[in-house]
Amino acid sequence: MCACGPVRSGSGGSSRDGPMKLLQRYILGELVRVFLLLVAILTVMLVFLGLFQEATERGLRLAQILQILPFVVPSMLPFTIPATLLLTVCIVYGRISGDLEVVAAKAAGISATQLLWPAFLLGGVLTASSFSLTSYVIPWAVSNIEQIVTQAMEDIFLDALAHDRHFSDPVRGFSITVHEVQNRVLKDATFQYRTRSHEQISMRAAEASMRFDLDAKVIRILLKNARGTRSGGDTLAELDRTELTFPLPQELARVKSRHMTLEALMRGVEEQQLAQRRKQSEAAQEAAMLLMMGDFQQLSGDQLTVLQTEQRRARNQELRFRTEIHSRFSMAASCLFFVFIGGPFAMLQARRQFITTFVMCFLPILLIYYPVMFLMVNLSKNASVNPLWAMWVPNLILGCVGISVLSRVVRH
Template sequence: MKATLYRYLFREISVPFLLGMTTFTSVLLMGRLLKLADMVVAKGVPFSDVLWMVVYLLPYFCLVTIPMAVLLAVLLAFGRLSADSEVTAMKACGISLYGLLPPVIAFALFAYIATTLVTLYGIPWGNTSFRRLVTSIAEERGAKALKEQVFIDDFPGLMLYLNRYSPQDQRITGILIQDDRNPAEPSTIFASSGVIFSDPATREIRLLLYNGGIHRPVGKTGYRLVEFQEYDLKINIPQATQEVLKNEMDMSLSELYANINSPRLDRKLRTDMELEVQRRFSLPFACFVFALIAIPLGIQNQRSGKGAGFSLSIGVLIVYYVILTAFKAMGERGMVTPLVAMWSPNLLFVAFGIYLFHQTAEERRLYLFTALAEAGRRIRHAFTTGRTP
């Protein structure tokens, strides 16, 4: 009988878990969609490359969305069971609230394993691959960014306008360049023609300009004109394409430990890496923490519906991540050790979850839901009678 019950509970949790994963991942992805869409429409980046960027971002999102989805799934599942009096029927059959824990803990264990794999292997792979892809795209677009009769601002400190551009022989005519790379000496360059050379080895684009002039202001009222028959202008590919050193989120666990044990590492960097190591184990453990809290909250929230359950889960998540952020800030400042900084939110929520679970097992109504029910009753009364509650 218990095996059947456990399978039933497992299925009840699985459906809202998938719904939560889809919803939370979509919400997080929405913040990146405008920027990704701009890369396709305005920058001409292939749609396939943008799809790969989304794939590389998914592990980072999953680190957050899996524990969030566990909380939502367990809360909605037990809210539905309680609303349909199935929890009461289970108690009548001699199954206490503690007897309902095994399938929930088993589900949280699967989520914990998935989140741990994501944080240990998925995130370093995704972040590194994302950086490499962005670098590759920017390098390929270095020379391709040149278009005729369009103001080009893809190069830091430079604005280019080319009246005619021939990609076949790399010749350009009717050239206007505003060079603000040195703010103390801005200059405007005109040239009748020129040739483009791209050097992938040095990551430079060279413009060999012919028959033109360089206009520079001198002081507040002065002006200088330098005419040339031939002028060589070098343009560095944007800084975003340069090889970026790995930060702690891009490193594997072995790389983090190797850097932490290095005597040459700066103290602040060592602290950041120690915090990252603890974070990679503490955030997956939040699956157990959220599952423990969600059971009593779902049962106590029985009559409020799925909308209220979703809002309640968001509220719990906000409180958890605010506390996590606060402790992380204390860890970065050296006020507490990285171990304490990353694990304190879990310990606080475990203690809170045990209290909620015990109160619910003893069939004691939580003050929060009593207050919400009373507020709802007063509001309904006000709408019905037209009086102030």
């Protein structure tokens, strides 16, 4: 009799496994189908908004907009995936609960947790996908976008120079005057600029070509048959194939941490730590030298202040990179936590419309999750908290709420 008990139990378990796996496959198929449809619609909407903003801010033409279109799509996905996944689970689980399929599954011995496994699986896959997008795909896409935009800015600049035949930048202290522009070559060009020692230099070239170097963050101008003079009229030299460099516009020169690869961020952390140690050592040596010389007034002088400022700047950069690294892990994992709270909540709200369920679920996330996330980011960048744990606080809040909602679903 004891031997028969396990056989009957195993037979009953096998009889439940078939319907359970069939139902899980059905739910997973519905989740994937609805998610792909929604993410495509939402991404297309955001892509067109993003392209319109980019074209307006940078004056891009239609051909350039079409060039950057394939690279804008992956840049939008990390922002659309979590909310779209939440809407997906609200639709699918709200529908099957409204059709009493959850009640029927429980009557057949299939728990609510087992019904949620397809959503957890999809959430896990999208978590890994989101992390890959933010760490590798987006930096690659942004790099390509910047190259296209840089080329566009070159074209716009050369068109303006061909029309006006003069360009000046008083802030950076240089100006360009040309006779004409032919095939991206400046003819009979005169360049006037200030050196770091505030000396005014004038260079006149028969021909000149220019390009924007994103890697070095400079504008490179190659001069042919050039002649240079100082402000006093002294001739520098007769030069040929001389290269001038000027800083790029601020919007092109600045590299945002969210556009860097994970390896670049980690390398940046190490470089900033090294810079801090170097500046700290230089400041200590300078202070020791001033003490030995008895020049106590210079302990609060400009040289030490500059070194301390550079050390603080390196520290701020390190904190910015560290915060970005940990935020990528936590933001990617938000897909899993959105599912953890959205699936059980949709089951509880079975009789409501799915859009009502989504709003009831997403509104607290907007009012609590994202503000807490932004707060933790700012506190981490200011060294008030450690980003290693601080960036997970919003997900922890969602996890606690999800456990509470799931326990109600399991009980009832």
